[in-house]
Amino acid sequence: MMLSRHRHALLVEGLEQRAEPLDASARFQLYALAETAPTDELVVVHDFKPAEIDNNLGYHVVTELLPLLARQRHRIDSGYSEQDLFERSVGDIVRSMAGNERRAWRLFYANTLNAIQTRAGLGQPAGCSSTTTDDFVGLFGAIYRFALDLIAALPTAAPPTVLDVATCFGFFPLLLARADAATRTLGDIAGCDLNPALMAMADDYARHDDLASVRFGVADILAEDLERELAPLPARFDVVTALHLLEHLEFAQTEPAVAHLWRLTARRLIIAVPLEATPDPRYGHRQVFDRERLLALGRTLGGRCEYVEYHGGWLVCDRLAGKQGRSGQP
Numbered sequence: 202m203m204l205s206r207h208r209h210a211l212l213v214e215g216l217e218q219r220a221e222p223l224d225a226s227a228r229f230q231l232y233a234l235a236e237t238a239p240t241d242e243l244v245v246v247h248d249f250k251p252a253e254i255d256n257n258l259g260y261h262v263v264t265e266l267l268p269l270l271a272r273q274r275h276r277i278d279s280g281y282s283e284q285d286l287f288e289r290s291v292g293d294i295v296r297s298m299a300g301n302e303r304r305a306w307r308l309f310y311a312n313t314l315n316a317i318q319t320r321a322g323l324g325q326p327a328g329c330s331s332t333t334t335d336d337f338v339g340l341f342g343a344i345y346r347f348a349l350d351l352i353a354a355l356p357t358a359a360p361p362t363v364l365d366v367a368t369c370f371g372f373f374p375l376l377l378a379r380a381d382a383a384t385r386t387l388g389d390i391a392g393c394d395l396n397p398a399l400m401a402m403a404d405d406y407a408r409h410d411d412l413a414s415v416r417f418g419v420a421d422i423l424a425e426d427l428e429r430e431l432a433p434l435p436a437r438f439d440v441v442t443a444l445h446l447l448e449h450l451e452f453a454q455t456e457p458a459v460a461h462l463w464r465l466t467a468r469r470l471i472i473a474v475p476l477e478a479t480p481d482p483r484y485g486h487r488q489v490f491d492r493e494r495l496l497a498l499g500r501t502l503g504g505r506c507e508y509v510e511y512h513g514g515w516l517v518c519d520r521l522a523g524k525q526g527r528s529g530q531p
Contacts, residue, residue: 203293255312284485361439368392371403378415
């Protein structure tokens, strides 16, 4: 059970009067749900204010809450992996902030997008990006800005269409749509993910924020009939991005996934991965990459590929002249 110190003040006060916390960190306290031990349920109290409900919750969950829960393994046996606990904890914190779940998630989206847009300088000239990497907002703000610059650097006679694959919450397409509302330099913008609940939330926020140029769809990048899964989205886009996707796949799935990404790409494919010594299970990472492995994947595509390091490793592949596909139309 997740309680907000600010929204559930009376309940939290009752907990504090009844017993000392089992464990605590700067932002979290753990209490036993029942007075008699053993119990397999805990109450988690957090002190985040509404203005702090953004993607940085993940940073606090990883650095504070997961270690607290790990120390209580003798009390709980949830059967959840570290990734499951991470994702459930972030969602529980967000939902604890409002009685209406849609309103709670809209708060999360608005705070995150506003923070990233400000710190990454999206919609401003290149060079305005913050490169703070001590939290999720700073890190992904830098990643999104770099990806936007790679899109903007593509020579094109018409505004390019963009698809973000495995978009998760859909932050990058939403940020692109926000920036493009001022610059009008992009064509249609879309995001897809395997999780229909995430795509429903991203689509809800796009409508709420009046971002008509962005759409979302459910698709599995490993599906052989990927184009059918993407419908009614176009079957091909000028630019396809896969930002922190490949590390979540099994080794044997990687080359087919990259081939499918290339199949969706009319002009430029942009892939970004973290550079880790070992896969981080808290985020569901299953494999690691380096320069040589990314370039080897690029060589299987037949285009012109370049490797760059910037808050991780990047593979940028362009179709060769005369071999470009045609951007799909909605």
